Amino acid sequence: LKKQYQFSFDYFQKFLQNNNECIRCTAAFQIVVFGDLIREQKQSINTAIGCGILLDILRTSQIDDAKSAAAECLARLAHMKSGVPQAIIAVNVIDYLCNLFSSSNDTTIGNASVALGFLSHIPEGRRKLLNRCRMEPDIIAFLKVYNCLPGLPPRLSIHLINEWDRYHTLKLPKLRSQQSNIRYFKVLSNSIERLRAAPQTAYAKEQSPSKLINFYLPHIRQKV
Template identity: 35%
Template structure:
């Protein structure tokens, strides 16, 4: 690591960075830890390097760093990462252009689709939206067109200024994206659905525009619902819930019910880290969409399932579940169930407060938890508890999840996180 940070020889940097990334392995949490150790400063130097190998490696690492539960948005904006990504769109290497576009998507939207306004606006100011529209409209690669559409949707979600400029752009049309739903490539069809769902998220006006441009149909999503790949089923389920109002010849309520049940069912099953993290992420997104959907999610035991996911050894799963619960805490029943779970297992509150710091968590939950801590919490249950018993007066330390049999990562918590912040700063994302 010291050699990487001190050396200015491109060949040495390539060798050392490549070796470190191999050591990180394929586990998402290990990769993110390695990315954190390398640091945003040195990673941004990779993007500015003349070496295509370093550029590709830097893009891959930035995508992983930006898609995690910890908010690196301000750090990326401070190092001018959005401008560097736009600059790389001039590359003659299509792999670099594709990776740059993909990274733009990740730096604009966080877990549960919380917009990073700074990065969105920096992309706009760097002419990034114009480049992305050109790629979506004129690229000969279906995959690049689909990724550009996803990046555009991410750059305008929750950002009215960016949205007005994009929708007023002469070359922007939904017809380009809707055509990709019929691509010969399965990945492209799935990404096209992601882009359309992102544009339509919490935006009835754009849903109407999509319908008028040709719209979406049940047969666009059905093959993914029948897939053996849970990631494809999750994406299809989420897209159908968002787009249910504009899918013809289908009852919107039935489609939403199918989508929500599919997502929660996958959360309850033993799957890989990426699958469980995406499932929790999808719940978090839907938890701040149209009225009625959060209540439907809560009615099928999702709060306790998410609390169980917070006991995972994976920070990606922990964080995605905690942020989703933060949004569900705005629902009365969700808030009541969450307080009950935290009262029975107080360590859950510690994890929840850690990952929702600076994000969305209801004022009522914070007040309720503050009240419970003053009253004094009951002891952690032994029988049936997800936590092992702790001796009186001792710290729970590293607990283990009986449901998963792995070490539980317990984040640090500062006393300030128990303070109730101004409820006016806790509004949910709206477009």
């Protein structure tokens, strides 16, 4: 295939520099997948460029649709056999995907959950995801809602499920979260209700009582 078909990196360059972040996501995904067919650069360089752009969008974008697109592309890359999943795990993709659970977009949460489900089959990804779940225990409920559908084999690693059940049975202490915001999750039978309150300074506590802000997501249709 490499001898018959080759692409020029310049073809992707104009899309990688596009102002539309969703288009940039698609182009970044393509240069990772077609990295071996791009003649100007080594496959490892193309992979690094593509994954770097996806992670930058996931981490810094203010557009929810762009974050959702980046999470979907990472979910597709998460079960490649070329070392890509290990590479993105090494640059903290687990935490970036878990941060998307604060989104008000059900699709964004679903894409992040599916990506994490695939990454949970890699030992290092499973370890990091389990640690994050121990910091915010209800994250595991999101993962099960989207990855353990009735009548279908779970996308979530059975080893992660067993390790979480062991943690839950032994009632091990919750790990202290390093995040700046404290988030509370509660997964209901047909929707997800969340309460989130940012930590207040001592001065703010003296001036006014703490107030929780309610966030409600649309119903998760046909997910449970």
